[in-house]
Amino acid sequence: MLVKSILVPPLVLVSGCGWFRTPLDDPSVTDAGIPCATGSFSLVRAEPTVMLVLDRSQSMATAMEPGAKLPTRWDALSSALGSVLPPVDKTMAIGALIFPKATSTSGKLDCSVASEVSLRPAKGNVAALTRLMGATLPGGGTPTAVAIDTAARFLLGLRTATAARALVLATDGGPNCNRRLDATTCRCTSLPTPGTNTCVERSQCLDDASTERTISEYQSQELPTYVIGIETEGDPEFSDVLDAMAVAGGRPQVGATQSYYAASSEAALNAALTTIRNQVGSCTYLTSSVPDPNGSIVVSIDGVELAPDQWMWGDRNNGEIILQGDACQTAAIENAPALRAVVECTGSE
Numbered sequence: 368m369l370v371k372s373i374l375v376p377p378l379v380l381v382s383g384c385g386w387f388r389t390p391l392d393d394p395s396v397t398d399a400g401i402p403c404a405t406g407s408f409s410l411v412r413a414e415p416t417v418m419l420v421l422d423r424s425q426s427m428a429t430a431m432e433p434g435a436k437l438p439t440r441w442d443a444l445s446s447a448l449g450s451v452l453p454p455v456d457k458t459m460a461i462g463a464l465i466f467p468k469a470t471s472t473s474g475k476l477d478c479s480v481a482s483e484v485s486l487r488p489a490k491g492n493v494a495a496l497t498r499l500m501g502a503t504l505p506g507g508g509t510p511t512a513v514a515i516d517t518a519a520r521f522l523l524g525l526r527t528a529t530a531a532r533a534l535v536l537a538t539d540g541g542p543n544c545n546r547r548l549d550a551t552t553c554r555c556t557s558l559p560t561p562g563t564n565t566c567v568e569r570s571q572c573l574d575d576a577s578t579e580r581t582i583s584e585y586q587s588q589e590l591p592t593y594v595i596g597i598e599t600e601g602d603p604e605f606s607d608v609l610d611a612m613a614v615a616g617g618r619p620q621v622g623a624t625q626s627y628y629a630a631s632s633e634a635a636l637n638a639a640l641t642t643i644r645n646q647v648g649s650c651t652y653l654t655s656s657v658p659d660p661n662g663s664i665v666v667s668i669d670g671v672e673l674a675p676d677q678w679m680w681g682d683r684n685n686g687e688i689i690l691q692g693d694a695c696q697t698a699a700i701e702n703a704p705a706l707r708a709v710v711e712c713t714g715s716e
Contacts, residue, residue: 400686401654403662404655405710405711406710410706412649418534419461419534420466420536423503423504424540426505428441429539433599433600438633440539444597448493451637454644456490460488462521464481464484464486465499466481467479467514478510478513480517484517484518509540511536512578512580513544534585535592536582537597544570545570554573555571556573579611579615582615586615593616594616595630595636596609596628609626628643650689652687652706654708656686656712658711661713662710662713664708664709664711666708668705668706673694678690
C-alpha cells in the first residue's frame with residue numbers, strides 16, 4: 368500500500384482491455400513492472416476473481432434469529448449470496464470452496480477438506496453456486512485453516528490481476544479441527560467435558576493461531592481475505608478471533624466497531640456481502656504507466672482529482688490502482704466512470 372488514491376481488494380482475472388497485459392501475459396514486461404511514460408492515461412477496470420470459502424459446519428444449522436427455527440444460518444447465507452451476486456454475475460469470476468467436505472458417520476467430528484474447490488471461478492456462476500448450496504447440508508467441524516490454504520493455493524494458480532482477487536470467508540464460529548493441539552489446555556470451541564475445562568477431543572480446540580497465520584501468509588502474497596462472521600445477536604464468543612482473522616486478511620472494516628463483517632440477521636448478512644461485492648467488483652483499475660521513484664501521479668474520476676486517501680496502489684509493478692471510500696462508492700454506482708491518471712516521469716531512480 369504505497370501512494371494513495373483509490374483501491375480495493377483481492378484475486379481477479381484481467382480482461383476486456385486489449386491494450387493492457389499483465390506481466391505474466393507480456394514477455395516485454397520485466398520484473399521492473401509497467402514502465403513510466405509521461406502523459407494522461409485512461410484507467411481500465413480490472414475484472415475480479417473471488418473465491419468464497421463457505422463454512423457448512425454443524426452450527427450453521429442453527430437458526431439465524433434467536434427463538435426462530437428458520438431460516439438456518441446456512442439457508443440465510445445461501446439466500447444472501449443468491450440476492451447480492453446476480454448484478455456482478457457477468458463481470459466477476461466467482462468460485463467457491465465449501466468446507467468441511469463431508470459429515471462423518473462415525474460419531475467423530477468430521478474435519479476433512481476436499482483437495483479441489485467446490486466450484487471453479489467463472490463468470491455466470493451464480494446459478495450454479497445457488498444449486499450447489501441448496502444441495503448441501505450443514506455438518507462437521509470447522510477446519511478453516513486448511514480450507515483457506517486450499518482455496519488460496521488454487522486462486523494463486525490463476526493468471527489474474529493481483530489487486531482484483533480475493534477470498535471471502537463466511538463462518539459462524541471459531542476454527543477448530545487441529546488435532547495437534549492439547550485438549551487439556553486449549554480453549555474449546557464447543558462445550559467441554561462436564562465438570563472440567565478439558566475439550567472432549569483435540570479437534571474441538573480453538574485453532575486460532577494457525578488460522579490467523581495462514582490468512583496472514585496469503586495476505587503477504589497480496590491475496591487478501593474478507594471475513595464475515597455469522598452470529599447470533601449478543602453472542603460475541605469468538606468475536607476476538609474473527610477480528611484477528613479480519614486484520615490478518617488485510618481487508619478489515621474501516622470505521623466500524625469490529626474488524627470483521629458481523630452478520631446477526633439476514634439484512635446484516637446482505638449488507639456485508641453487498642459492501643464486499645462492491646469493493647472487489649468496482650474499485651480496482653489498471654494503468655499503463657507507473658511513475659518512476661521520483662515521478663508523480665494524479666488520479667481523477669469524472670474530472671475531479673482524488674485526494675491521497677481516496678486511492679492506493681495494489682501491485683504497483685502491475686499498474687494496479689485501488690479506489691477507497693467515497694471514490695469507490697462513486698465507481699460502484701456509476702455505469703462507466705471516467706478514471707484517468709496523469710503521470711510525470713523524471714527518468715531518475
